[in-house]
Amino acid sequence: MSNAPIGFESTDHPVLAIEDLTVSFDGFKAVDKLNLYVQRNEVRVVIGPNGAGKTTVLDLICGKTQATSGSIRFNNHELTKMSEHAIVRVGVGRKFQTPSIYENLSVFENLEMSFPRGRKVFGALTFKRSPDVVARVESVAAEIFLDQHLYTQADLLSHGQKQWLEIGMLLMQEPELLMLDEPVAGMSVSEREKTAQLLGRISQGRSVVVIEHDMDFVKSIAHKVTVLHQGKILAEGSMDKVQSDPKVIDVYLGH
Numbered sequence: 401m402s403n404a405p406i407g408f409e410s411t412d413h414p415v416l417a418i419e420d421l422t423v424s425f426d427g428f429k430a431v432d433k434l435n436l437y438v439q440r441n442e443v444r445v446v447i448g449p450n451g452a453g454k455t456t457v458l459d460l461i462c463g464k465t466q467a468t469s470g471s472i473r474f475n476n477h478e479l480t481k482m483s484e485h486a487i488v489r490v491g492v493g494r495k496f497q498t499p500s501i502y503e504n505l506s507v508f509e510n511l512e513m514s515f516p517r518g519r520k521v522f523g524a525l526t527f528k529r530s531p532d533v534v535a536r537v538e539s540v541a542a543e544i545f546l547d548q549h550l551y552t553q554a555d556l557l558s559h560g561q562k563q564w565l566e567i568g569m570l571l572m573q574e575p576e577l578l579m580l581d582e583p584v585a586g587m588s589v590s591e592r593e594k595t596a597q598l599l600g601r602i603s604q605g606r607s608v609v610v611i612e613h614d615m616d617f618v619k620s621i622a623h624k625v626t627v628l629h630q631g632k633i634l635a636e637g638s639m640d641k642v643q644s645d646p647k648v649i650d651v652y653l654g655h
Protein backbone atom coordinates (compact mmCIF):
# COMPACT_ATOMS: atom_id res chain seq x y z
CA MET A 401 0.00 0.00 0.00
CA SER A 402 1.45 3.31 -0.98
CA ASN A 403 -1.04 5.89 0.19
CA ALA A 404 0.80 7.83 2.87
CA PRO A 405 -1.27 9.26 5.71
CA ILE A 406 -2.51 12.80 5.30
CA GLY A 407 -1.05 15.05 7.99
CA PHE A 408 -3.28 16.29 10.76
CA GLU A 409 -3.35 19.64 12.43
CA SER A 410 -2.36 19.48 16.03
CA THR A 411 -4.17 21.71 18.51
CA ASP A 412 -3.55 22.37 22.16
CA HIS A 413 -6.90 20.92 23.12
CA PRO A 414 -7.16 17.20 22.52
CA VAL A 415 -10.62 15.84 21.71
CA LEU A 416 -9.86 12.84 23.89
CA ALA A 417 -7.74 13.13 27.03
CA ILE A 418 -7.15 9.98 29.07
CA GLU A 419 -5.32 10.53 32.34
CA ASP A 420 -4.13 8.06 34.98
CA LEU A 421 -6.63 5.52 33.71
CA THR A 422 -6.52 2.22 35.58
CA VAL A 423 -8.72 -0.85 35.55
CA SER A 424 -8.15 -3.85 37.79
CA PHE A 425 -9.75 -7.21 37.25
CA ASP A 426 -9.41 -9.09 40.57
CA GLY A 427 -6.22 -7.19 41.35
CA PHE A 428 -4.76 -7.61 37.83
CA LYS A 429 -4.20 -4.21 36.21
CA ALA A 430 -5.18 -4.62 32.55
CA VAL A 431 -4.74 -0.84 32.10
CA ASP A 432 -2.29 0.84 34.43
CA LYS A 433 -2.14 4.64 34.92
CA LEU A 434 -2.54 5.26 31.20
CA ASN A 435 -2.22 8.77 29.71
CA LEU A 436 -3.35 9.15 26.10
CA TYR A 437 -4.28 12.26 24.11
CA VAL A 438 -5.94 12.24 20.69
CA GLN A 439 -6.44 15.32 18.51
CA ARG A 440 -9.12 16.23 16.00
CA ASN A 441 -8.32 15.10 12.41
CA GLU A 442 -6.03 12.42 13.80
CA VAL A 443 -5.90 8.70 13.03
CA ARG A 444 -4.28 7.09 16.06
CA VAL A 445 -3.35 3.42 15.87
CA VAL A 446 -2.91 1.37 19.04
CA ILE A 447 -0.69 -1.67 18.65
CA GLY A 448 0.87 -4.15 21.07
CA PRO A 449 1.07 -7.84 21.90
CA ASN A 450 -1.95 -9.97 22.83
CA GLY A 451 -3.25 -9.08 26.26
CA ALA A 452 -1.56 -5.63 26.25
CA GLY A 453 -4.87 -3.93 27.13
CA LYS A 454 -5.83 -2.48 23.73
CA THR A 455 -9.42 -3.72 23.63
CA THR A 456 -9.86 -2.86 27.30
CA VAL A 457 -8.92 0.78 26.57
CA LEU A 458 -11.66 0.98 23.90
CA ASP A 459 -14.09 -0.76 26.29
CA LEU A 460 -13.32 1.88 28.93
CA ILE A 461 -13.80 4.77 26.48
CA CYS A 462 -17.18 3.52 25.26
CA GLY A 463 -18.38 2.71 28.79
CA LYS A 464 -18.57 -1.06 28.34
CA THR A 465 -16.05 -1.46 31.18
CA GLN A 466 -15.93 0.70 34.32
CA ALA A 467 -12.60 2.30 35.22
CA THR A 468 -11.15 1.59 38.65
CA SER A 469 -9.64 5.08 38.71
CA GLY A 470 -8.57 7.90 36.43
CA SER A 471 -10.27 10.10 33.89
CA ILE A 472 -11.43 9.97 30.26
CA ARG A 473 -12.35 13.43 29.01
CA PHE A 474 -14.02 13.72 25.61
CA ASN A 475 -14.57 17.37 24.72
CA ASN A 476 -16.14 18.57 27.98
CA HIS A 477 -17.60 15.23 29.05
CA GLU A 478 -16.16 12.94 31.71
CA LEU A 479 -16.91 9.55 30.13
CA THR A 480 -16.04 7.45 33.20
CA LYS A 481 -19.21 8.79 34.83
CA MET A 482 -21.53 8.18 31.87
CA SER A 483 -23.58 5.22 30.60
CA GLU A 484 -22.81 3.52 27.28
CA HIS A 485 -25.89 5.13 25.67
CA ALA A 486 -24.99 8.60 26.90
CA ILE A 487 -21.45 8.15 25.53
CA VAL A 488 -22.87 7.32 22.08
CA ARG A 489 -25.10 10.41 22.28
CA VAL A 490 -22.18 12.76 22.93
CA GLY A 491 -20.51 11.50 19.75
CA VAL A 492 -18.46 8.37 20.37
CA GLY A 493 -18.91 5.49 17.90
CA ARG A 494 -17.37 2.05 18.32
CA LYS A 495 -17.08 -0.70 15.77
CA PHE A 496 -16.39 -4.18 17.07
CA GLN A 497 -14.55 -6.87 15.10
CA THR A 498 -17.69 -8.76 14.09
CA PRO A 499 -20.09 -6.63 12.05
CA SER A 500 -23.46 -6.15 13.72
CA ILE A 501 -25.47 -5.33 10.61
CA TYR A 502 -29.00 -6.51 9.83
CA GLU A 503 -28.32 -9.27 7.29
CA ASN A 504 -31.89 -9.45 5.98
CA LEU A 505 -32.16 -5.71 5.30
CA SER A 506 -30.73 -3.77 2.35
CA VAL A 507 -27.73 -1.46 2.56
CA PHE A 508 -30.15 1.47 2.36
CA GLU A 509 -32.30 0.17 5.22
CA ASN A 510 -29.29 -0.59 7.42
CA LEU A 511 -28.01 2.96 6.98
CA GLU A 512 -31.46 4.49 7.37
CA MET A 513 -31.99 2.66 10.67
CA SER A 514 -28.82 4.22 12.03
CA PHE A 515 -30.00 7.77 11.41
CA PRO A 516 -30.15 9.37 14.87
CA ARG A 517 -33.91 10.01 14.83
CA GLY A 518 -34.08 9.03 18.51
CA ARG A 519 -32.33 12.25 19.40
CA LYS A 520 -35.35 14.31 18.46
CA VAL A 521 -38.46 14.59 20.61
CA PHE A 522 -41.12 12.18 19.29
CA GLY A 523 -38.59 11.28 16.59
CA ALA A 524 -38.97 7.53 16.89
CA LEU A 525 -42.76 7.73 16.49
CA THR A 526 -42.97 10.24 13.69
CA PHE A 527 -39.99 9.11 11.65
CA LYS A 528 -40.63 9.15 7.91
CA ARG A 529 -38.28 8.66 4.99
CA SER A 530 -37.67 12.34 4.40
CA PRO A 531 -35.48 13.75 1.60
CA ASP A 532 -32.75 14.71 4.04
CA VAL A 533 -32.55 11.14 5.37
CA VAL A 534 -32.38 9.79 1.81
CA ALA A 535 -29.68 12.32 0.91
CA ARG A 536 -27.67 11.40 3.98
CA VAL A 537 -27.96 7.64 3.29
CA GLU A 538 -26.83 8.21 -0.30
CA SER A 539 -23.88 10.34 0.71
CA VAL A 540 -22.71 7.85 3.38
CA ALA A 541 -23.19 4.94 0.93
CA ALA A 542 -20.92 6.72 -1.57
CA GLU A 543 -18.34 7.34 1.14
CA ILE A 544 -18.22 3.60 2.04
CA PHE A 545 -18.05 2.45 -1.63
CA LEU A 546 -21.57 0.99 -1.55
CA ASP A 547 -23.51 3.49 -3.66
CA GLN A 548 -23.94 0.85 -6.37
CA HIS A 549 -25.32 -1.60 -3.79
CA LEU A 550 -27.96 0.51 -2.03
CA TYR A 551 -30.70 -2.07 -2.60
CA THR A 552 -28.54 -5.16 -2.12
CA GLN A 553 -29.51 -7.26 0.88
CA ALA A 554 -26.67 -7.06 3.41
CA ASP A 555 -26.09 -10.83 3.59
CA LEU A 556 -25.08 -10.79 -0.10
CA LEU A 557 -22.22 -8.34 0.51
CA SER A 558 -18.59 -9.49 0.75
CA HIS A 559 -16.96 -9.61 4.16
CA GLY A 560 -15.18 -6.30 3.46
CA GLN A 561 -18.36 -4.60 2.24
CA LYS A 562 -20.11 -5.68 5.46
CA GLN A 563 -17.33 -4.06 7.48
CA TRP A 564 -17.74 -0.85 5.45
CA LEU A 565 -21.49 -0.95 5.97
CA GLU A 566 -20.98 -1.05 9.71
CA ILE A 567 -18.60 1.90 9.49
CA GLY A 568 -21.31 3.65 7.45
CA MET A 569 -23.90 2.92 10.14
CA LEU A 570 -21.62 4.65 12.64
CA LEU A 571 -21.06 7.58 10.25
CA MET A 572 -24.84 8.10 10.02
CA GLN A 573 -24.64 9.22 13.65
CA GLU A 574 -21.86 11.71 12.82
CA PRO A 575 -19.56 10.69 15.67
CA GLU A 576 -16.70 12.98 16.61
CA LEU A 577 -14.67 10.01 17.77
CA LEU A 578 -14.75 6.74 15.89
CA MET A 579 -13.08 3.62 17.33
CA LEU A 580 -12.39 0.56 15.22
CA ASP A 581 -11.09 -2.83 16.35
CA GLU A 582 -9.07 -4.58 13.60
CA PRO A 583 -11.12 -3.15 10.72
CA VAL A 584 -9.25 -4.97 7.93
CA ALA A 585 -9.13 -8.48 9.43
CA GLY A 586 -10.18 -10.91 6.69
CA MET A 587 -10.24 -8.24 3.94
CA SER A 588 -8.72 -8.63 0.47
CA VAL A 589 -5.75 -6.47 -0.56
CA SER A 590 -7.92 -4.09 -2.58
CA GLU A 591 -10.46 -3.83 0.26
CA ARG A 592 -7.60 -2.94 2.63
CA GLU A 593 -6.42 -0.19 0.31
CA LYS A 594 -9.91 1.24 0.06
CA THR A 595 -10.34 1.05 3.84
CA ALA A 596 -7.10 3.02 4.28
CA GLN A 597 -8.50 5.71 1.93
CA LEU A 598 -11.80 5.66 3.82
CA LEU A 599 -10.17 6.12 7.23
CA GLY A 600 -8.03 8.98 5.90
CA ARG A 601 -11.17 10.70 4.62
CA ILE A 602 -13.36 10.13 7.66
CA SER A 603 -10.71 11.43 10.04
CA GLN A 604 -11.25 14.89 8.53
CA GLY A 605 -13.17 16.80 11.18
CA ARG A 606 -13.13 13.98 13.72
CA SER A 607 -10.76 11.62 15.53
CA VAL A 608 -10.27 7.95 14.68
CA VAL A 609 -8.72 5.38 17.03
CA VAL A 610 -7.85 2.00 15.50
CA ILE A 611 -6.52 -1.20 17.05
CA GLU A 612 -4.57 -3.08 14.41
CA HIS A 613 -2.03 -5.90 14.09
CA ASP A 614 -1.33 -5.62 10.33
CA MET A 615 1.78 -3.42 10.20
CA ASP A 616 1.49 -2.60 6.47
CA PHE A 617 -1.99 -1.29 7.14
CA VAL A 618 -0.84 0.60 10.25
CA LYS A 619 1.84 2.27 8.14
CA SER A 620 -0.70 3.34 5.55
CA ILE A 621 -3.13 4.99 7.99
CA ALA A 622 -1.42 6.07 11.22
CA HIS A 623 -0.64 9.67 11.98
CA LYS A 624 0.68 8.51 15.31
CA VAL A 625 1.12 5.05 16.85
CA THR A 626 0.76 4.13 20.53
CA VAL A 627 2.37 0.87 21.61
CA LEU A 628 0.76 -0.71 24.65
CA HIS A 629 2.41 -3.37 26.78
CA GLN A 630 1.06 -4.70 30.08
CA GLY A 631 -1.49 -1.90 30.29
CA LYS A 632 1.09 0.87 29.90
CA ILE A 633 2.52 2.88 27.03
CA LEU A 634 5.76 1.35 25.84
CA ALA A 635 6.35 3.84 23.02
CA GLU A 636 4.48 6.53 21.11
CA GLY A 637 5.13 8.57 17.98
CA SER A 638 5.42 8.18 14.24
CA MET A 639 5.43 4.68 12.75
CA ASP A 640 9.10 5.11 11.83
CA LYS A 641 9.97 6.07 15.39
CA VAL A 642 8.16 3.20 17.12
CA GLN A 643 9.27 0.69 14.51
CA SER A 644 12.91 1.36 15.22
CA ASP A 645 12.48 1.44 19.02
CA PRO A 646 14.40 -1.53 20.48
CA LYS A 647 11.80 -1.95 23.28
CA VAL A 648 9.02 -2.28 20.69
CA ILE A 649 11.04 -4.72 18.58
CA ASP A 650 11.75 -6.73 21.71
CA VAL A 651 8.17 -7.14 22.97
CA TYR A 652 6.16 -6.98 19.76
CA LEU A 653 7.56 -6.39 16.29
CA GLY A 654 10.40 -8.88 16.60
CA HIS A 655 7.95 -11.77 17.17
Ligand SMILES: Nc1ncnc2c1ncn2[C@@H]1O[C@H](COP(=O)(O)OP(=O)(O)OP(=O)(O)O)[C@@H](O)[C@H]1O
Nearest residue numbers: 425426429430448449450451452453454455456457
Ligand atom coordinates in the same frame (compact mmCIF):
# COMPACT_ATOMS: atom_id res chain seq x y z
N1 LIG B 1 -13.55 -8.52 31.91
C1 LIG B 1 -12.33 -9.00 32.18
N2 LIG B 1 -12.10 -9.74 33.29
C2 LIG B 1 -10.87 -10.21 33.57
N3 LIG B 1 -9.79 -10.00 32.80
C3 LIG B 1 -9.95 -9.29 31.69
C4 LIG B 1 -11.23 -8.75 31.31
N4 LIG B 1 -11.08 -8.07 30.14
C5 LIG B 1 -9.77 -8.18 29.80
N5 LIG B 1 -9.09 -8.91 30.73
C6 LIG B 1 -7.66 -9.21 30.71
O1 LIG B 1 -6.98 -7.99 30.52
C7 LIG B 1 -5.83 -8.18 29.69
C8 LIG B 1 -5.90 -7.25 28.51
O2 LIG B 1 -6.86 -7.74 27.58
P1 LIG B 1 -7.23 -7.01 26.22
O3 LIG B 1 -8.29 -7.83 25.56
O4 LIG B 1 -7.52 -5.59 26.48
O5 LIG B 1 -5.87 -7.14 25.41
P2 LIG B 1 -5.58 -6.78 23.89
O6 LIG B 1 -4.36 -5.95 23.89
O7 LIG B 1 -6.79 -6.22 23.26
O8 LIG B 1 -5.24 -8.22 23.29
P3 LIG B 1 -5.57 -8.86 21.84
O9 LIG B 1 -4.57 -8.29 20.88
O10 LIG B 1 -5.34 -10.32 22.09
O11 LIG B 1 -6.99 -8.54 21.51
C9 LIG B 1 -5.81 -9.66 29.32
O12 LIG B 1 -4.92 -10.32 30.20
C10 LIG B 1 -7.24 -10.09 29.54
O13 LIG B 1 -7.30 -11.46 29.88
